[in-house]
Amino acid sequence: MAKVVDVELQAVFKRFGSFVAVDGIDLTVERGHFVTLLGPSGCGKTTTLRMIGGLEYPDSGNILVAGQHLSADLGAARPTRMVFQNYALFPHMTVAENVAFGLRMQKLPKADIATRVREIIALLGLTDHIAKYPRQMSGGQQQRVALARALVTRPRVLLLDEPLGALDLKMRKHMQNELKKLQREVGITFVYVTHDQAEAMFLSDSIVVMDQGRIVQQGTPADIYRYPQTAYVADFIGEANILPGSFDTRQGDEGSVTTALGVMRGSIAAGFQPQAQQRVLLSIRPEHVLLGAALGGADFAAIGKVVDLAYLGGVSRVGIAMNGLTLHADCPGLFQGAEGDTVSFGWKAADLRLLAHDDRFSDGKGDA
Template sequence: MELDVEFVGVTKSFGDFVAVDNISFSVAKGSFFSLLGPSGCGKSTTLRMTSGFEHPDSGQLRIAGQEMAGVAPYRRPTNMVFQRWALFPHMTAAENVAFGLEVERTPRREMRERVAQALALVGLSEFSHRKPGQLSGGQMQRVALARALVKRPKVLLLDEPLGALDLKLRTQMQLELKRIQREVGTTFIYVTHDQGEAMTMSDHIAVMNKGRIEQIDTPQTIYDRPATRFVAGFIGNANIAPLEIESVAGREAKVRSGGLSFVISDVDGATPGKGHMALRYERIRLGAAAAQAPLRFKADVRDVIFAGSVVQYVLALADGPLELLAEQSHEGGGALLSRGDRVDVGWEPNAPRLFAGG
């Protein structure tokens, strides 16, 4: 596998504050890689080190096999797209896209062709003569994207480029971005705090928290097998509940929460003592569906939240202190449970993920 970007043990502090703490990752050439995490976790700092606008205190950073220490931003094979697209207001879309090529003194004819290609790629051929004031937010962001792609960087760095768009447009642009990335085959490193966005587009996601990387995997593995409690809570909807780990045998653990005892399977490296489980809302089965589940409990429905395609229930388990949220698809349009109902609840032993620690 050819690697385009490699971070090896990179650390960056601002004064006493460690913004990026000994991170290592590599991005395969031609892939869509996302840095995902909450505000302040060090995503932009990581991206800015890639582009050369910040410098690591220690560790190594290679792009296309070349060590980047001492290489100025404009000499790196990278280009950046920002959240605020900063187009020149007095220039047309085509002129904005051409700007970087003019600076490089690209021959006229080649420039015209490349600008036309880039505008076609982002679906704006018909808008090439419009100025930013005559374009919508989504169209302006496409111009910004075309302006970055026209320079044919090896690696395109995108820092929350859809953050300023409304939800519908953002969803549409996510699919567009993925299509464009596939079409041009450029390596994308995409920064976002929006897990849905990262899941939709990425080949691999690095989940960051407090300057560290907690997990790097495909979207599906991150969702199904979160490596840490933080990842389980940050991606998707999971009940995170404290419990006692009583014993561990191989990959199976016996756990207890108040009067409830049950087994969790497919465990990775737990030890007896305090722990937490993460149980996704949709892995909890209710009513008749619970009857076939290997683990079964009784619960009282405390609340019903109807959200259209899904219904959420707040459940208090009868024999322990656990309160769990369960989510059911409403595809059949059937009757809902009501507050106060007593209901059967069940799940597979491998549905919860178990994490050691209080």
Template structure:
């Protein structure tokens, strides 16, 4: 996964404003299916015009949260509020939300324009208004010339746009997206991610997306809730999730990471020092307080923050270790080096290929030194 810091494109941070009121609130939400607890007593706030991502592996509870907001599932405990209104007694078709499904669920016998118009006809809108909205949606998703085609005459990306247009045609206050890009190939998926960002900003709507794709969440979202086993383990901006994960689970789930175990020796001048594996001395600057001497701890370091060289660094007494190049992956824009330490632990370092050359000064079975700055690592809570 490339180092993507996502939606740092705008100064939109209502969650840091004490006066801002949440648009969507999950209060103590629990959802049980028999003996299985899919969502376990979770509280979450989402703000108006936010692009919010629920991220996690299959079975973590993210889609269940989305379906409860849509009204397709009822909470076992807790409440869901939209603009301060409790939605528990509001049926799905009366909620000001619309959902775009992973399968798109287009009607195969209907044309593009009739698919988009379906919900509007169900709401018995005047024909003139339906035609106007359909034309507006076709312009919005850039499918003006495809109105008469059926879904089987479209590409996967075009079908995805039709489903998006149909979901937006009813002008919901909140658009729910359940793995909306999963069926697209990688290149088209990347292009569509930016189209979603631009569309969300143009319309000024609140988007809530469910995905298991870390890079997708990092690209589109203002904030991400990382979930595991029915619980939210961290909510933060993409940059904070990547650069300052709180736990080993979050660090390992988001992108590629090296995690070193160690024992805290002490704390001085805002930095924590640890005795680490393979004889390493670790020093982490700007670490949170509360790291007691003698306590076991974990340090996360991203591959792109690790320097790799034949010669040892000048300050080899900390954040430095020697190993052997075990494997190399050339990815065009960067090279990935897997370095085997004396203990057998594999440490990954990445190096940008800035020069136009296929020659690599470091190759297989070379003895190399890995090192990183004091502020490159993060001490994890557990």
């Protein structure tokens, strides 16, 4: 069956004065998917979301929702709705009145409005709060009201701009579970913005990683974590040791690199074509750094000095220094050693990613 695309961006540019906020991006979002735009402040993710929602307009390029070009005169007929971090509820309206607002703007019959409001309020567990005002509710309850108000209009696409950012950690985790469950139940396409990579990994069917107004990688959480295509993605998604080196030779999908730790092999990122003696970067996740007896089958091994230790519950984070570089390893349970000890460490070539050089990650510290 052919895939249905709910959102499509074609060579979209957006500038604010001399600042390029969105730099010619192409993006497709399939119907029913939970897609997250991820990146730090200033990367262009919120501007992109606001353009999809019609709150900003591109300087060039096309934006289509449900196959139709967005235009400024759609108003309440737009096929998108947006949920903001600050909820944007009307303080003088009850929960029921807030949720009904969009339906009233669409001039639906009163009986239909009442039925749809009751249904969405029940779905979001707000029936006991239907007569309350926003000031009488917790942050998590207010966020659910904002979601209900957006969903009751049955949009083609729901846009969420860091909607959990104002909540405390416990409530944020709870609402992440609620959001994921809700999206599965209603089946509506969600486009979500966050700078929190753990939140993106938990919620998303697909993550769109943005950097300086551009999309640098898109894929499932597992693919982006396991196969980062740039040092920026490796560093931003999860944690990674980033090591500088000089490219030697290539054999198939693997390359040999000379580093301060020695010569090692790693898998070359898709699309990267390094040349001999070219500066490159290597990425290895802390959980893939093997220590001591776990080194059996490793393709690279060396000996370093333990420079810091932290017990994190399920794992110990071990800092290892060698030849001016520092990297971190996560080993299961409690590490049986102390700062100042020497320790053998290494990894398998399949777990080492060979990436293009990026000056932002070339300090040689390799910190996770």
